């Protein structure tokens with residue numbers, strides 16, 4: 001096992017693998033320019049950064065949905081083929097508006113996300129109607145098959161290890177379709193960014209949908225989760241719902257119809273170096289000084305979230321109101337700032353949630369504000385520099401989700417904060433397993449407990465604040481998003497090496513590093529796998 005820090009460019013693997021990522025949201029967005037060319041914008045997400053570094057030394061193909069109009073035009077102009085973009089290879093999948101709507105706005109986000117974050121009020125919702133079933137068949141299944149087909153068609157003839165990493169709940173059926181097309185010559189290793197709840201939560205899904213998801217994931221070689229708890233829940237869910245699935249006492253392995261599938265935790269992290277750099281940029285410094293002017297001498301209680309029911313923003317506001325009622329000495333001395341970015345507004349629940357947040361914040365301000373003090377300020381918008389600026393200044397960072405795969409805000413905040421701020425962290429955030437010891441624990445449903453935790457943080461002795469903040473910063477610095485990804489590649493490579501040594505099949509000729517460039521240039525690959533493989 002090679003050693004590396006998160007800031008390394010990337011490890012050298014003994015066997016040069018072809019790495020394929022599949023995700024709904026891709027690494028780049030395109031917009032058409034007047035001269036017919038395209039402007040490329042690189043996404044800011046951690047996965048993009050991790051793969052960007054890896055792509056400097058290894059061949060990386062990313063398959064994603066065309067989301068914007070520009071993405072569609074770009075894919076069309078390139079006849080839906082693999083193209084080289086900023087050191088990676090990219091293929092965008094175009095689907096019809098209806099198919100995308102059904103996949104994203106009927107199945108993936110409203111149904112699976114809500115099940116996995118346990119957000120349903122089951123006496124009323126969800127109702128799985130004819131429309132849902134139609135969206136499953138004509139949106140979700142179709143899109144997943146499109147992804148698998150696009151991946152299979154893009155794979156060149158090579159004897160190098162091929163590792164395919166489908167990301168998240170949008171692509172649950174991809175492993176099944178891939179295995180059908182490619183057989184055992186590839187390592188399939190999905191990673192699930194969101195929580196995997198225990199068997200009970202999955203009873204909401206009709207049996208055939210549930211079984212299709214589990215059987216597909218069990219066509220993988222290993223499934224990556226944020227925490228050991230998620231991995232264990234997956235094992236239990238498979239055992240509970242699939243009669244042929246057994247774990248033989250193991251907490252992290254499922255045996256299903258001759259296949260041994262590992263369930264492993266790879267806790268995701270942030271790009272430490274990049275976040276530290278952004279914190280120092282002039283744009284961020286300017287925002288810091290503007291925020292300092294606005295906060296004055298008050299203690300800052302900060303939250304930074306997508307507008308997302310699972311983030312529990314409403315109960316956070318409720319707790320703040322209760323704090324001002326229970327501990328009047330904090331009135332005028334604290335400032336709550338919520339930086340909220342709109343998300344998934346095509347889903348009704350998200351629109352309703354934003355409306356309720358604004359109403360609750362308005363009620364708090366109406367009840368407590370005076371001519372010098374507005375207790376809550378909500379800023380809606382996507383401004384990462386502002387988020388990083390505010391994180392430097394918090395006295396309390398409130399992270400109280402009902403459920404969260406990891407929660408990167410907790411890690412970003414711990415890294416950049418300058419005030420020895422206190423992290424209030426939900427016991428149901430994945431980050432709790434790494435950071436919980438040095439945070440104040442919040443049970444997301446317990447308003448009273450949250451009030452007490454805020455009060456405790458506001459009155460915490462400076463040396464305790466310092467001790468906790470330093471410990472948190474140290475933990476975040478130790479791990480980063482590159483290591484998160486390299487660990488997955490390492491495991492897949494190890495497995496593919498042992499698989500190769502078991503196989504007595506004859507070797508195909510070694511392909512060059514630029515094997516993908518034949519598809520990139522538009523020439524058809526002569527190695528498109530057939531269904532019989």
Ligand code: ADP
Nearest residue numbers: 304305306339340341382383384387407408409
């Ligand atoms: P999720 O992936 O569920 O949205 P995370 O906390 O894991 O939650 O990651 C969210 C990312 O988006 C973080 O990098 C965070 O800094 C960023 N972000 C969240 N809210 C905002 C906001 N209002 N403005 C700018 N960036 C935001």
Ligand code: F6P
Nearest residue numbers: 024025167168193194343344405
């Ligand atoms: O990080 C939260 C998350 O839901 C991921 O699990 C997921 O892949 C991504 O965000 C999708 O976000 P969006 O719906 O904005 O594409």
